[in-house]
Amino acid sequence: AQKITQTQPGMFVQEKEAVTLDCTYDTSDPSYGLFWYKQPSSGEMIFLIYQGSYDQQNATEGRYSLNFQKARKSANLVISASQLGDSAMYFCGGGANSKLTFGKGITLSVRP
Amino acid sequence: DSGVTQTPKHLITATGQRVTLRCSPRSGDLSVYWYQQSLDQGLQFLIQYYNGEERAKGNILERFSAQQFPDLHSELNLSSLELGDSALYFCASSLSGTNTGELFFGEGSRLTVL
Numbered sequence: 001a002q003k004i005t006q007t008q009p010g011m012f013v014q015e016k017e018a019v020t021l022d023c024t025y026d027t028s029d030p031s032y033g034l035f036w037y038k039q040p041s042s043g044e045m046i047f048l049i050y051q052g053s054y055d056q057q058n059a060t061e062g063r064y065s066l067n068f069q070k071a072r073k074s075a076n077l078v079i080s081a082s083q084l085g086d087s088a089m090y091f092c093g094g095g096a097n098s099k100l101t102f103g104k105g106i107t108l109s110v111r112p
Numbered sequence: 113d114s115g116v117t118q119t120p121k122h123l124i125t126a127t128g129q130r131v132t133l134r135c136s137p138r139s140g141d142l143s144v145y146w147y148q149q150s151l152d153q154g155l156q157f158l159i160q161y162y163n164g165e166e167r168a169k170g171n172i173l174e175r176f177s178a179q180q181f182p183d184l185h186s187e188l189n190l191s192s193l194e195l196g197d198s199a200l201y202f203c204a205s206s207l208s209g210t211n212t213g214e215l216f217f218g219e220g221s222r223l224t225v226l
Binding site: 033034036043044045046050054091093094095097098100101102103104105 | 113143145147153154155156157160162167168170200202204213214215217219220
């Protein structure tokens with residue numbers, strides 16, 4: 001089973017700046033995936049990005065990139081050029097054998 | 113719109129009662145997942161069904177049960193409700209099992225137990 005840890009307090013970032021949201025994980029599965037979701041105030045869960053444990057390159061999706069450091073068991077989300085619409089709760093998660101586990105989330109607020 | 117439909121959107125009930133939450137997955141998706149989101153516990157995995165069969169179980173209480181029907185819709189039954197069961201319950205679906213983490217979430221059913 002995976003354990004996902006998000007310990008940052010609420011994060012603030014100035015519009016147009018980059019921000020890193022931290023995530024660490026622990027797993028005994030030899031093959032696994034890590035991912036991030038965004039939950040705006042409206043409540044829906046929006047899939048952002050995925051990284052497989054054997055992927056050589058860090059995943060990138062538009063302004064989102066996943067900084068995967070296997071030795072440190074971290075899977076941080078980097079959002080570049082923050083926008084006001086990025087203000088939301090962000091969940092890190094991990095999965096193996098179809099069982100997906102989420103962290104407790106972190107709130108990001110983008111300041112104009 | 114994710115294509116996943118959950119009903120009811122909001123539900124208020126009393127302690128000791130029983131409720132049923134319903135989920136219709138995205139067309140073609142065989143897997144249904146249930147998650148509970150509360151302020152202090154974050155997003156907790158409850159259970160997963162694949163094509164009518166239970167595939168994975170998480171932190172689901174014995175007072176809770178779920179099933180997936182032949183038409184692939186799923187129901188989550190919560191009984192002997194306690195104040196602490198107040199939460200947002202999400203259903204999500206995927207084509208099969210997924211290791212990519214990409215699930216399609218419904219809008220959730222917000223349960224308030226008074």
